[in-house]
Amino acid sequence: MKRRNTPTKEAVLEVLKTAGKAMSQDAIEQEIHMDINRATIYRVLNRFCEDGVLHRIVADDGKQYFALSDKNDNNKVSDNHFHFKCLACDTIECLPNEVSFTVPNAYSVAHMNCVLTGICKDCS
Amino acid sequence: MKRRNTPTKEAVLEVLKTAGKAMSQDAIEQEIHMDINRATIYRVLNRFCEDGVLHRIVADDGKQYFALSDKNDNNKVSDNHFHFKCLACDTIECLPNEVSFTVPNAYSVAHMNCVLTGICKDCS
DNA sequence: CTAACAAATGCGACACAATTGCATTAAAGA
């Protein structure tokens, strides 16, 4: 199952890079100046998540948002940071802060999804 | 808009108290031994959230889960804790750990939704 | 350059969570 380069993939990545924020499928579709099917965009986004290019955030509106994964020096993906959803401009951005937590004994954590909601610097 | 006591409200609260965990609408409906409409359960849950009796967690499956709000000594609601969703038994519980975080200047936080996913103590 | 294979796409239908409008029922106070 080798991946192929397609105009759709490039366009989606380009939009996300330009925005510098997490975006939902419909926001991406609006921003792309091409006619791409909804299902295709979802499939592209899901593949990017599988490949570690993007990571998925589920906001408290129940919707999925996608943002570029930042890789550290060892090229290891690290997405254990907080996300911030602004109530005013309705965007989601990745905060630099790492999430620090401890869990009780015998619990093991595979994944985290932490979203803070409020007013961002541009809207305050 | 004064609230009234109804069998539905009592039943929903009872189920959540007994479970001691966060539950979704369909899980609550299954557990209640009455025939209550889906929309009604949602309305009851939403009212409880408005009144601070329950708090709402949105898991990374995009679904809403509801749990009793724990109030501290001053009867002030404090729901700034982590939630843990077990992949094995598919339940969500409130962890005792408070979420500690800092946000960049000029950001203000109104609400948080932090869910850790993994294997809980009963399933490991 | 062409042919062949399989990944990617478009389209429509579908599944599911959650909400809403409206008519009806029932809780609570007078």
Place this chain on the structure above:
DNA sequence: TCTTTAATGCAATTGTGTCGCATTTGTTAG
């Protein structure tokens, strides 16, 4: 008991995300 209006049931609707299947297109081998 009567009145008021919050709460409920029902059906329809909205919105997000997925899936099956036929078609297109990227990639590689010859």
